[in-house]
Amino acid sequence: MAAKRLKSIADQERISLRDSFRGWQSIPRFFREIYAAGPRLFILNLLGRLLKGFSPVVLLWIGKVIIDEIVFLLNNPDGDFTRLWTYVAIELGVALLTDLIGRGVTLTDGLLGDLYSNASSERIIHKAADLSMSQLENPVFYDKLERARMQTNSRVSLMSNVLAQGEGLLSIISLIAGLIYFEPWLILLLILSIVPAFINELKFSSDRYSLARSWTSERRELDYLRYIGANNRTAQEVKLFGLTGFIAGRFRDMAAQYYRLTRRLAVRQSLFGGLFNLLGVIAYYGAYILIIYRTLGGLLTLGELTFLSGSFNRLQTNMQGFFSRFTRISESALYLKDYFDFIDLEPESPGGDVVPMPDRIREGFEFREVYFTYPESDTPVLKGVSFRIRAGEKIAFVGQNGAGKTTLIKLILQFYQPTSGQILLDGTDISRFDKEAYRKRFGVIFQDYFRYEFTLRENIAVGDIGAVRDDTRIGEAARKSLADQVVQEMADGLEQQLGRRFARGQELSGGQWQKVALARAYMKDADVMVLDEPTASLDARAEYEVFERFIGLTRGRTSIIISHRFSTVRMADRILVLEDGVVTALGTHEDLMEQGGLYAELFTLQAAGYQ
Numbered sequence: 001m002a003a004k005r006l007k008s009i010a011d012q013e014r015i016s017l018r019d020s021f022r023g024w025q026s027i028p029r030f031f032r033e034i035y036a037a038g039p040r041l042f043i044l045n046l047l048g049r050l051l052k053g054f055s056p057v058v059l060l061w062i063g064k065v066i067i068d069e070i071v072f073l074l075n076n077p078d079g080d081f082t083r084l085w086t087y088v089a090i091e092l093g094v095a096l097l098t099d100l101i102g103r104g105v106t107l108t109d110g111l112l113g114d115l116y117s118n119a120s121s122e123r124i125i126h127k128a129a130d131l132s133m134s135q136l137e138n139p140v141f142y143d144k145l146e147r148a149r150m151q152t153n154s155r156v157s158l159m160s161n162v163l164a165q166g167e168g169l170l171s172i173i174s175l176i177a178g179l180i181y182f183e184p185w186l187i188l189l190l191i192l193s194i195v196p197a198f199i200n201e202l203k204f205s206s207d208r209y210s211l212a213r214s215w216t217s218e219r220r221e222l223d224y225l226r227y228i229g230a231n232n233r234t235a236q237e238v239k240l241f242g243l244t245g246f247i248a249g250r251f252r253d254m255a256a257q258y259y260r261l262t263r264r265l266a267v268r269q270s271l272f273g274g275l276f277n278l279l280g281v282i283a284y285y286g287a288y289i290l291i292i293y294r295t296l297g298g299l300l301t302l303g304e305l306t307f308l309s310g311s312f313n314r315l316q317t318n319m320q321g322f323f324s325r326f327t328r329i330s331e332s333a334l335y336l337k338d339y340f341d342f343i344d345l346e347p348e349s350p351g352g353d354v355v356p357m358p359d360r361i362r363e364g365f366e367f368r369e370v371y372f373t374y375p376e377s378d379t380p381v382l383k384g385v386s387f388r389i390r391a392g393e394k395i396a397f398v399g400q401n402g403a404g405k406t407t408l409i410k411l412i413l414q415f416y417q418p419t420s421g422q423i424l425l426d427g428t429d430i431s432r433f434d435k436e437a438y439r440k441r442f443g444v445i446f447q448d449y450f451r452y453e454f455t456l457r458e459n460i461a462v463g464d465i466g467a468v469r470d471d472t473r474i475g476e477a478a479r480k481s482l483a484d485q486v487v488q489e490m491a492d493g494l495e496q497q498l499g500r501r502f503a504r505g506q507e508l509s510g511g512q513w514q515k516v517a518l519a520r521a522y523m524k525d526a527d528v529m530v531l532d533e534p535t536a537s538l539d540a541r542a543e544y545e546v547f548e549r550f551i552g553l554t555r556g557r558t559s560i561i562i563s564h565r566f567s568t569v570r571m572a573d574r575i576l577v578l579e580d581g582v583v584t585a586l587g588t589h590e591d592l593m594e595q596g597g598l599y600a601e602l603f604t605l606q607a608a609g610y611q
């Protein structure tokens, strides 16, 4: 199998050093979101870190005072020991307090992280709901959604890193103040030992991000392969068709390329990093020798020697931590920008004033010269479609696979806007109605309805989720769609968990699922019922019953039915025949039979099959 060649770091647009800092602009907004998720925890955390930030210098300082006091007492054996023990007690107190505060900080970090992660996941769900189908189907948008969703955990660690960074900065400033006070030259050595390592870190982090980013869609494919390769839904086909080798091979090729690219980066980073670290060790010993000389020369006390060498050592570790966190933050902050880019996506809006929905449909729908091409596609699906659906009538759409029947429904439901032409409801362009109010008037079952792994009750109630506790309405919807038979067969009745994913879940047959899905359309007293292939999985008797009920129950209500079964279709008031995106006939069953076109041909073909 010829594997796709994947983009390497050399192929793609590189993210420059300056771009690495770009992400930092999003941090204030990020912290506003975290604050909003848990204001009290956030303030507690800041206070804790503030105190903890000063603890290293305080501890080192007390250590210095203690050693100087010991040296003094050694030289003056008759001196008073009270001061020494007081210092030791203070050191113990500070050490205990620092430990306690440290635990408090870890605790508030974890809790804040949880709160923030929950809040941001919810935001992403809401945002995805605001976007149009064409936005969601667009791969660029989808990649943004994917990045926003996948990086929830990395945002949580970003939060801890930024907070730790503030704390680290306090420690560094206070330790530097001590160094400057006794021995300013040490600062120069410190800078010398740290800066090259920092630049190295920064460079590699932007490379890592560039690589990960340019690979978003490939990683999605890897995830998809992992999913279809090890999953109870695909297991049947994978076993039957022997697909394991194919899927695993495809996964292996892609994963190996990704591994090779990341390995090269990681090895180079680690080599350079090691080299620069050696520089740090040499600088530390340079500083140590300088301090020893000064002490031997009587310029520094023994306590000051321990304070300075301790401070230098701490500073070096703290600064290394600071810089490596800095690059980690720059890296995750770039992802943060992806998240905000997604949150800031503008939903498509028609512009102009919103017109209130009429309280009931008087005339009906009208398609006027509607042309439609799916986004990201060049092939027109609808090519100048004009027809009316009268208020209260039952209309059936028929036509061969791919003719555009479901597309007509998607346009009526405003999942997409026509490329040109108009769809009117009682004379008003449907795009001018508030989408939510408009869609509320429809009871719909889609051809590719979703099987939610929720309870049976919830699966029916998704048609009007506000009524999930309304047993009367759920029971009625189930009766109308024959789903009541399914309810009776389940051990837990309406509370039966469906699907196999969760404990006590019960899988349904195709026809049972269809009855459940059909019940959703009955959940509300909709003005317009839309049934797209509602009976494809039902047995002949169930199908007959479903339709008989449907006709009786929706008398006088506008309904649209898509079906390939002509026994169903002929029950409609009028039938629209769609051929390759064009309406070729519209009339009653009798009219169309008389005309002798595609409808008559298909009807006769199917009828002959039953003889």
Ligand SMILES: Nc1ncnc2c1ncn2[C@@H]1O[C@H](COP(=O)(O)OP(=O)(O)OP(=O)(O)O)[C@@H](O)[C@H]1O
Pocket: 137, 374, 375, 377, 381, 399, 400, 401, 402, 403, 404, 405, 406, 407, 408, 447
């Ligand atoms: N989301 C989409 N993006 C791009 N093209 C699409 C999309 N959905 C459908 N199409 C294309 O639009 C054409 C019409 O599809 P549609 O689902 O409307 O057909 P249909 O008449 O309902 O067919 P069927 O009887 O098989 O359900 C098909 O050629 C299909 O490939």
